[in-house]
Structures are given as C-alpha cells and as structure tokens.
Amino acid sequence: MTLTSDQENLSLIAPELPEILVRRYRLLRKIYYSAPVGRRSLAAYFQVGERVLRREIDILREQRLVAVEPRGITLTEAGESLVTSIPPSLKSFLGLTVLEEKLVKLLRVKDVIVVPGNLENDPIVLWEMGRAAARILRECLKPGIVLAVSGGTSCAALADMLSEAPAPSDITVVPARGGLGEEVDYQANTIAARVAQKLKANYRLLHLPDFLSQEALKMLLREKKIKEILDLINSACILVHGIGTAEEMARRRGAAPEVMEMLREKGAVGEVFGCFYNSRGEIIEHVPSLGLYLEDLGNRVENVIVVAGGRKKAGAIVAVVGNHPRDYLVLDEGAAKKIMELYGETGVNF
Amino acid sequence: MTLTSDQENLSLIAPELPEILVRRYRLLRKIYYSAPVGRRSLAAYFQVGERVLRREIDILREQRLVAVEPRGITLTEAGESLVTSIPPSLKSFLGLTVLEEKLVKLLRVKDVIVVPGNLENDPIVLWEMGRAAARILRECLKPGIVLAVSGGTSCAALADMLSEAPAPSDITVVPARGGLGEEVDYQANTIAARVAQKLKANYRLLHLPDFLSQEALKMLLREKKIKEILDLINSACILVHGIGTAEEMARRRGAAPEVMEMLREKGAVGEVFGCFYNSRGEIIEHVPSLGLYLEDLGNRVENVIVVAGGRKKAGAIVAVVGNHPRDYLVLDEGAAKKIMELYGETGVNF
DNA sequence: AAAAACGGGTCAAAAAAAGACCCGCATGGG
C-alpha cells in the first residue's frame, strides 16, 4: 500500500495539468532570473514560436504576475513573491515531495531536496539547485566553524545563489581541494573566496595543484603555510561538494587510456576529490595527491552538502552518497527520477 | 497575515485549472451516481453540447477512469476509487479546507465539512452532503444510544447515502418530530425508518401531526404509547437535522399572512423544529406544538449533526448553528462562501 | 546619432473545438 499523493489524484482527472504548471513556472522563473527580458529571447530560450510565448505572457500579465515594459518583461511584486513561494506547492503537486521521502529512505541520508526540472534541458535548474543548497548551508552555519567548499559548476551555482548577508561570526571558508586546471570560475579556490565574500567571512586559499606525486606532497607539507591550510581544511565542520561521473572526470584529468580502461574494469561510476567509487559505494582508486590526505575528510565533518544534477549523474550520486546519514543531498528531478528507475521503482509517471 | 493555500499559488499561474478540475470531478461524480449513463443525458445534465461532453469522456477514458459500453458510461475500478478518494485533495486545492477551518472558528462549532459545488446548481451536491453527514454519523454511533433524525431533503439524502452496514448494537432510531404534511419521502418518520434499516437498528415512530394545540397535546401525552416515544426522543444522544429558511418554512406550514408579516418584523431568518431564529441566533417564535416540548432537545444531546446547503440558506445556517460547540455542520461550497461574504470576508475568489 | 531590441499590431494559415446528423447495434419492454 503506497500512499497516493495529490499529484496522482489530480493529474488523473486533468492530465494536461502538470505540463501547464511546469511550463508557466519555468517561464516565471526564467523571467525572474533574467529580467528585464524580451519576448524573442524568451521564445528562443524555450524553443517555441514567438506567438505562443506571447500568449503565455498575456496570461501571466492578466494575472498581474509580470509587467511588460519597453525595457522588457519583469516580474511584478506578486510575481516575485510567487516564484519564491510556489516551489513547495508545485513540488508537492508534481510528486517531488514523496520522491524526496523515498530517496531519504533509499539512500539513507539526512535529507534530500529535489529541484523541479532537468539540468540537462534547462540551465536554470542548476541555479535552483544552488539556491536550495545555499539555503541548507545557511541553516548549518554556526559561529567559529570552518567551511570547506569544493569546485565544479554545482558549487559555483551555490556561490552564485548565496544571498549577500552576514553569517555567524568568525567563520572561515577554505577550498576542499587544490586546482584542477579547470576554468577559474569553477575552481575550489575561486568558489571559496566568493562564498566567503557573500557570507562576509574570512577565507584562506590553497594554491596547490590537485595532482601531485607523493614525494612532492611530502615536501610541500613541510611548508608551514601549506600545512596550516591543510590542517584548517581537515578541521572543517561543513563540507560542500559536487559529484562527477567517473568517465568525465577521468577524461578531464587527462588520464591515460590504460587508466581509463582500468577504471572501467573496476566499475567506476562516480568521483569526488579524486576518489573513484564503484556502484557499491567503495573507493576503488584515487589519484596520488591530496585525495589521499583528504580521503577521510568526509568521515569527520558534521554536515556534508552534496549538490549534483542531471540524469547522467544518477549512478554516480547513488555510489557516492549511499548510506551517509550526515549528508544533505540536493539534486534535480532528472537525476532523482533516474535513480528511482535504477532501483526499478518507476515511481511517478511522466 | 493569512496563510496562503496551495490553491491560491497554483491557480495564479494556471487560472484555468480550478475550472477544469471541478468540471472533470463533477462529471466523474455524476457518472458514479447514475451509471450506466449515456452521453446525451450527461450533456443535457451539464447543459453543454454533446460534442464537448464527448471530448471530456474521451479524456477520462484515456485515463482509464471510465469504461464506455453499449449500455452507457460506467466508472472503472480506478475511477470509482478516485471519485471517493479525491475530495480531500480537491477540497484542499480549491481552498475549501481553509474555508472549513475559518468556519469552525467563526461559528464556534465542533467541525465543519464543506462539500464542493453548489446545491442550487447541481442536485448531486445534496447527495455528497448526505455522504459526508453519514460518515460523521457513523463515527458518532455508540452501542445503546438513541438517534433522533429530523425530516427534509437533507436528512433524506443522509438516509440515502448511508451505507448498509450494521451499527453498534442496540441503537434506536426515532423521528425528532412529527409529520409536516410533506411528501412522505421527506418526513421524519420515513427517514428514521430508512436510517434504522440501513443501520440494522431498531426504530420507533411518532404518528402525530407536527402542528397541534396545547390542549390536544396535553391529552395525547396521557396516552402511554405516545408518552413513551416522546421520552425516547428526549433521551436521544445524537440529533440529525436540517435547516429551513424562515420564509419558506412559514409558507410551507401555511402560515397566515399576518404571521408571515410578524416573522418578517422580528427578523426571522432560520427555522428548526418549528422554532424561528433571528440573525442573532435567538428563538423569536415557535409553533404551538411539540416544538415546545422539544425546544431544548438540542441542549441535551451529545452530538448534533446539521446538514444544509445552498446560498439561500447561508443566513439561516449562521442563525441556527452559531456558537454551538457540539454541532457538526455539513454544508456546500455555495452556502459556505455566502456565509463568508456575509461576514465581509470574501475569502476565496471565484 | 545610430543600431539593436523592445512590445504591439495585423493577417493569413493551420489546427482544434464544436455543432449537427446519421448509422448500426445492444438492450429492455411489450
């Protein structure tokens, strides 16, 4: 006996309803993020004709949710308050709330937030995930703690969406890892600095390549400055990180073909901090570097906030966050549903 | 600060939504009550073209909620379970749940059930009210008690919708009043008997005209049989009754023009058991009869279940049930919203 | 000052919905 959600009930007698709701919500959200914005760019974004978008806008205008001005389309006050207040209703209606509950039990984590939409289809979903993660982060902050943030687009989204309001006193933000040769916007250092700025907190950076030989690492550890920061990182109370798919991360690190093959053989699906996980959640390989040093970081911090989205990340998410009762998991509808599919429970039907 | 319901949120971005939901639900409900039923009669009932109704049916059939057979349209199993399980979701969505809460506080009664729809537009609403009242009645039943039911269409609906299942042992059903020269189907005696039959309980009838002179009454009270039943009625633990508008009840009792005028002058709005109430809830007049005898019945029973619907009854409902903390009130959306209007709180917008 | 982008208007094409009517068939009453 599975308890039926409102969504199942109401969608049955009005099958066109979820589509309408999601469409309008996405439109409203897009305007929220890129106002003032013109019809044509909106139409292009959603890949619909200009005329059909116009009709939608007309409806939203009649509801006094958007204002249409010569500069473009903007949300009214009512529209803004709606776009921030509606997600709970919408999530409940779309069955995402029950999905969250299922995932909490399935993955045995502390809490799960499922953001409507699919990251792979709509870039805004990433921002929404950032917002959700930022909200959780704010709740976890306490005076005097150390906050470690990792790199990647997901964490960058968190930094972007974090509101600019002071945090509890004496918080230090540190990168959870070194550089990875990525774009600077997505490096842990950059993100740590931006988060610290938003929180009006202190921050320390780790100017160190992520990939390093054991010898080089040992030598560097004798450097007082570096040792200091590494200790700081290891004393972190909160850890925020994304999740990579094994294949893409290996490729991005420029792994040799034989390494790729080895990873595939061992069944690597997910990656975090240079540690590769198989689908049973075991670490099967780590790059010889800080990964070694940071490997058990996740075991000591009080709160871990994991942010990841997109259907292709589903396997990696399951591998990485499974059975971690202190983890908060923020993901998108696409990944969440894919996970349920992996577990054979088709769950909500769309 | 009024808490916003899901309805307000979602209806804002999809204004056509409540209409669709209500339309489909009414259709489903109508089929439920009159299956197997044909397209044409359904179209006539809802006063729409046959073709538009057909489209609705097609949608419901695609959802596998109805089965279309040569004999007519029937609900599938899924449809039946939906039509009985959906009202909570729908009510919450339409804001009726918050309406119920407001009315409980406003009228200071034990509980309020608002049934979707308007009795004056859709006769089925009466049946739904009957179902809701029947459910409450079942909850109130205890072994050995006496149940008094009144007359009228609302109580008749309760009797109709009461499921045919045994009640706790040794329950006696009695009419709460005598006859009123109405159709036999709506007389208290008839209804009491039908309720008893459904509950598989005992019943006693009161073969006495409702309108009687004091002398005649006194004489009849010497009759042992009659006295017995009246005592039984007065020992009732549960009372079920409807509510009449003062004007209509006076007319139906064949009151003389001068009496009508007097009632109007005194501001009579509601009637129960021959007692006329003004809008402040005071009894301003009662017909010389059992009313006298039964006047304070309502003050002694443990549970009172009041069933009334239609916008025109709003005033009467407020007058009669105001400030009775042991009353359950079952009414329809029409009456409920009209009551809120009377109180100046427009509340939900349609 | 020029160029780009904005919303709004308009008109024809296309699609969807609605109305009207007929047909074969199962059912139920005579």
Added chain:
DNA sequence: CCCATGCGGGTCTTTTTTTGACCCGTTTTT
C-alpha cells in the same frame, strides 16, 4: 419474439482558437 429506445461511434461542416510571419513605432543601448 420483435420492435422501439437509447447507446456509442463515425463523419461532415462550421466556428473558434491557436500559431506563424512580418512590420511598425518607440525606447534603450552603444
């Protein structure tokens, strides 16, 4: 037993809605 009734389904035309395409005057930006 048969026939009249009411059933769903099909189909046609008409009407309404939706969509696409394009232009225009104005504001904003560069």
